[in-house]
Amino acid sequence: MALTPDAPGAPGGAAPGDVTAGASGQAGTMPVAMPADSSRALTEAIVVPNSLWTSANPIAYNGGRPAEITHLREWAQTEDARRDNARWGALEVIPTKADYVLDLIRANSLWPLLSGLACCAIEMMSAATSKNDMDRWGMFPFRASPRQADVLIVAGTLTTKMSGPLLRLWEQMPEPKWCVAMGDCTVSGGRYKRSYSTVEGIDRIMPVDVYVPGCPPRPEGLIFGMMKLQQLVKDRRGHWPERMVGPNVPDGV
Amino acid sequence: MVTHSRQPSADDPRVLLDQEIGVFEPVPPYPPRTEREAEFYTLGDGEMFVNMGPQHPSTHGVLRIVLKLNGEQVVDLDPVLGYLHRGVEKICENSDYHHIVNQLDPLEYISSLFMEWPYVQAAEKLLDLEVPRRAEYIRVLSGELNRIASHALFMGWFALDLGGLTPILWSFIERDEIVEMLGALTGARMLFNYFRIGGVNGDLNHEFMSRLGSWMSRAATQIEANTKLLNENEIFVRRARGLGRMDREMALRMCVTGPNLRATGVPFDVRRAHPYSIYPELDFDVPTRTEGDSLARYLLRVDEVKQSLRIIDQCLHQMPDGPIMARIPRLIRPRPGRAYGAVESPRGQYTMYMISDGTDQPFRLRIHDPSFVHLGSVGRLVPGNLVADTMAIMASLDPVMGGVDK
């Protein structure tokens, strides 16, 4: 509200129970009518008055008074926002106690990226379809875009030519993300260890959380690996700062 | 004195870590090397480039296609291969003859047996080896099962690329059933490593036969039910009809083989044209169609599945007794010479050309994969169609990227 100082009516939105105050279409009425002055409407915060419920505690929720801070942009001006010491290392996440709860949700709704590199991809698809239905453990919706995915299942041989695009996929995924190496090729190089054109294990270019060996692993094997990942997500709750961000293999190997 | 500083090679993946990840440019970073490249990478009026791949949900592997679009119409395209090049031919030159079978499997990861087959055929020609009849029957039996699994996957994928999600769930049921069965026979679900020079690795066993028996009793009706899902779907039929039409002349000029060729009306099937194994003794038809479009290619594969069921039935009835392996030494050194093996796979004619120099490793093994050839015809079929049809046309050709890049 402070962003629009010429707003009519009481600053800070309507008081609880004040349903008639916003008849002119200002923010605070519910539903928000399309105001005549549309340029202002975009910058105005939408504050929905609580007319249904009051707390038994008189000082809770500001004692029924409207909150002073109604807009994130306003909050960004304050001292609190500039005292941002919550960035840990290279991770773009803010580890809080909420992660303890959020990780439970994340573990039970892992969205893998639909990205197959070679043979193992067929078994990955087999794990997702009718017979071995991964959906039952909350790992189904295979996303076609890395920006919507949580887990990168690297299924198939990683060649040097493909390692750039794969790394790009990994970087494009939003941060709470995990990587599962499926198949011998991605675990260690497997049968292409002596080839001139493959990467001997994807842990040379990105962190790996779970390794599923086998050439190819059975779909059950992949599901077991994903269940291990769920367990790992739960075990690591609240331990974001310790998480690896780069390759696992030490220099000179 | 010259000191050689250790420069990281351009192929070293660790170099990538230091690079900044920016926009994935469709235009290559070097100046055009050929006239065709110069022409393609010059934009006309109102045209633009779109990168498709290498990670794309329906490229069946890692293939990048640079599309030149005018509005939503594809004007031209440039496939960029090599994202799955694993250097198999080179590995084969350094493996001994028995190990190569294992190395060839991942090239054709949907129907692996057909990649092993031309290799053992060529090696047997070099060794002048007589394969026991029972082994030949088992090869045909497992091969035809694998063909059905591959065609079942094709049906699901083709529908998936046209936007239908249900058929793939059904086709994976059939595919899983068959590969479990073959798993009981060969020991692996996908990369079977089953054929040997001079025979096969294991005899028919009880689990395989009981699974096969229960599957055969319902296979025909099940396949009928699955194909009904698509054949009688008006959206699917209208969309696929006339899409990516390839005529007889073009197919022959582009060296297209397999179902894609037969869909244009040429009754060429390696099993009949250059008979191998026990196919001359078996009774089956070579289905053909004349339209040459995506729908014809799909329907032709449905017909082939029915013929495969016939072949399996005959194999089971005529299966002779006897050994499953010829007597061959552990370490084989074929005479110096050249041999050629070709089989009819679900995708077309798989061919291997082998040169032996008398040692225990081949001097050269040339793998010819029809998927690569079929992908070549995409450049002729796609321009003029819409972007959404690109993947549909590609899927109807049924390429496997493992064999394209080797």
Ligand code: SF4
């Ligand atoms: S591990 Fe085996 S099945 Fe998986 S991609 Fe490598 S070769 Fe193919």
